[in-house]
Amino acid sequence: MGIVGLPNVGKSTLFNALTKTAAAQAANFPFCTIEPNVGDVAVPDTRLDKLAGIAGSKQIIPTRMTFVDIAGLVKGASKGEGLGNQFLANIREVDAIAHVLRCFEDDDVTHVDGRVDPVSDADTIETELIIADMESLEKRLQNIVRKVRGGDKEAVQQERLMKMALEVLEQGKPARVVEVDAEDAKAWRMLQLLTAKPVLYVCNVDEGDASEGNALSAKVFEMAAEQGNSAVVISAKIEEEISQLDADEAQEFLGELGLEEAGLDRLIKAGYALLGLQTYFTVGPKEARAWTIREGTGAPQAAGVIHGDFEKGFIRAETIAYDDYVTLGGEGPAKDAGKMRAEGKGYVVQDGDVLHFLFNT
Ligand code: GDP
Numbered sequence: 273m274g275i276v277g278l279p280n281v282g283k284s285t286l287f288n289a290l291t292k293t294a295a296a297q298a299a300n301f302p303f304c305t306i307e308p309n310v311g312d313v314a315v316p317d318t319r320l321d322k323l324a325g326i327a328g329s330k331q332i333i334p335t336r337m338t339f340v341d342i343a344g345l346v347k348g349a350s351k352g353e354g355l356g357n358q359f360l361a362n363i364r365e366v367d368a369i370a371h372v373l374r375c376f377e378d379d380d381v382t383h384v385d386g387r388v389d390p391v392s393d394a395d396t397i398e399t400e401l402i403i404a405d406m407e408s409l410e411k412r413l414q415n416i417v418r419k420v421r422g423g424d425k426e427a428v429q430q431e432r433l434m435k436m437a438l439e440v441l442e443q444g445k446p447a448r449v450v451e452v453d454a455e456d457a458k459a460w461r462m463l464q465l466l467t468a469k470p471v472l473y474v475c476n477v478d479e480g481d482a483s484e485g486n487a488l489s490a491k492v493f494e495m496a497a498e499q500g501n502s503a504v505v506i507s508a509k510i511e512e513e514i515s516q517l518d519a520d521e522a523q524e525f526l527g528e529l530g531l532e533e534a535g536l537d538r539l540i541k542a543g544y545a546l547l548g549l550q551t552y553f554t555v556g557p558k559e560a561r562a563w564t565i566r567e568g569t570g571a572p573q574a575a576g577v578i579h580g581d582f583e584k585g586f587i588r589a590e591t592i593a594y595d596d597y598v599t600l601g602g603e604g605p606a607k608d609a610g611k612m613r614a615e616g617k618g619y620v621v622q623d624g625d626v627l628h629f630l631f632n633t
Contacts, residue, residue, distance in 0.1 A: 273472075273543045274340045274366035278393050279384050281374035282476040282508040287311065287341035289511035290536055309341040315544060315551070316537045317562055319594055319624060323553055324560035326602045335551060335562040337540055340366055360404050364464050368546050369471045370539065371397065375488035375505075376478040390475065390492050398446060401466040406441045409434050409465075429459050437465060470546045473503035474539060482507040483530045504542050506535035550623040553594070554578070555603070571619040575629045585632035589615045594624030 277283050291311030314334040324332045342362045363369065373390035374383065385392075413434050419427035433456060437447045446467035452460045460468070473496050475489035485493070485505040496503040514522045514534055526534060548567045552574060553560065565574050576583030592603065596611040603626075606612055621627070 273337065273368050273370050273547075274342045274363050275370045275372060275474075276342050276363065276397065277372035277474075278374070278397065279343070280381055281372045281393070282376075283341055283343065283372050285508035285512050286372060286474070286476065286506065287339060289508060289515040290339050290539075311339050311341075312336045313339055313536075313540060315540055315562065315564070317551060319551075319598075320553065320560055320562050322598055323555045323594075323626065326598065327555045327560060328557055329555060329560035330557065331559040333559055333561040335564045337543060337564075339370075342366075360401075360466065363401070363466050363469075366469065368543060369469050370474050370543065371471050372474045372476055372508075373492055375475040375481075375486060375492065376507075378478075388488065390488050391495050394473065394492070394495065398467065399444075402441050402444065402446060405447060405465045405467050406438065409438050409441070409463075413438075426459075429456065430463070433460055433463060437463065437468075441467070471501050472539075472542055472546050473501060475503060475505045476508045477505055479507050479510055479529075481505070482510050482535065502542060502546065504535070504538050506539060511536050550621070552621050552623070552625045552627050554628070555597075555626050565621060567623075569621055570617065571615055571621055571627075571629075572617055574621045574627070575631065578629070581633065582629050582631050586617060587630040587632060589619060589621075590628040590630065591615045591619070592626045593622065594626060597626045 275283050275287055287309060290313050291309075313336060315337050317334060320332060320334060323329070340362065342359060371394065373393055374388055375390050377388055385396075413431065416424075416427045416431060420431050433452070436450055436452075440450055441447060447465040448468050448470065450460075450468070473492050475485060475492050477486055477489055481489070482505065489503075489505050493503050510529065511534065514525060514536075517525060522534065526532070544564075549564050550567050550569075551562045551564060553562055555561075563574070563577050565577060571589045572583045572586040575586050575589065591613045592606045592611055596606050596609075597603070600606045600609050600611060603612070
């Protein structure tokens with residue numbers, strides 16, 4: 273996930289909290305974070321701890337999500353202002369966008385446009401991304417003219433998709449509103465349009481507004497609903513404080529603030545959902561581990577996430593549903609109760625499955 277937003281909205285504060293490092297410095301100064309900062313973050317999942325407890329696993333290994341703090345977007349970025357094109361190239365590489373919007377008032381923190389208005393900020397950024405997409409499409413359309421004339425099938429498909437995208441972009445809408453058929457899905461993704469990436473709005477509010485949000489974040493939620501996008505409320509400042517506490521202290525602090533769960537946990541989970549990702553588990557006495565797959569992944573491909581050889585030599589997956597594993601009290605009892613299934617190549621892995629792969633070497 274790429275963290276984007278105008279300068280001084282709290283991106284670095286959030287990124288720091290996410291990665292618990294001081295690597296991305298936060299300062300009241302636009303362009304503070306010049307290099308994109310990359311951090312791997314554990315995906316919180318209480319199911320994993322439960323499974324490990326039942327199996328007595330020595331080690332717990334969560335699955336991870338990579339966050340990139342992308343600085344430098346200002347009005348005019350598509351024209352090369354601020355960090356311009358370098359910034360846009362960084363966005364091309366992410367799977368989804370966490371768009372941080374300033375929903376806090378603070379006279380000590382400069383707003384680049386001199387006023388706090390998250391809906392207008394969102395629009396500023398989206399406009400830059402729309403312009404960038406249009407320019408890159410116009411260039412690419414010119415580049416494939418000859419191939420299209422020559423009847424190159426792939427080029428013809430690309431041209432058709434590019435024109436579909438341009439049509440909505442020219443109306444000031446993001447490419448993500450285009451609905452593409454299954455047979456076009458891959459070629460569409462290959463266009464790597466910035467505005468085709470799924471977006472999650474992150475409303476950064478002051479400490480006092482963390483549990484309920486405020487009038488500004490309410491406006492963002494309204495906008496998100498109209499667009500069919502999702503949004504979360506977070507106080508980057510609180511998250512920064514929490515990231516310096518140990519687990520028990522953090523829980524206590526959250527309780528005092530009237531929060532059930534750290535905002536970062538909600539952010540990571542929302543990102544996971546946005547990307548259509550799921551988790552399956554491998555559980556044994558040595559380790560309990562979570563693995564990430566896309567929804568709809570078949571058993572052999574799921575095995576391939578662990579190792580390519582698992583996919584190549586796949587025989588079957590001994591499968592126990594998470595609920596069965598937990599209610600019956602582990603692998604042995606689940607097996608005795610007839611709840612361990614032998615699933616073959618055609619099986620689509622379900623969220624929470626506890627799997628054991630058998631394969632030929
Ligand atoms: P970035 O430019 O988007 O990366 O923004 P930073 O994370 O560097 O934050 C800019 C300034 O805003 C810093 O001084 C932060 O301490 C401050 N800041 C971030 N979040 C909040 C917040 O929720 N409330 C207040 N009052 N200040 C914040």
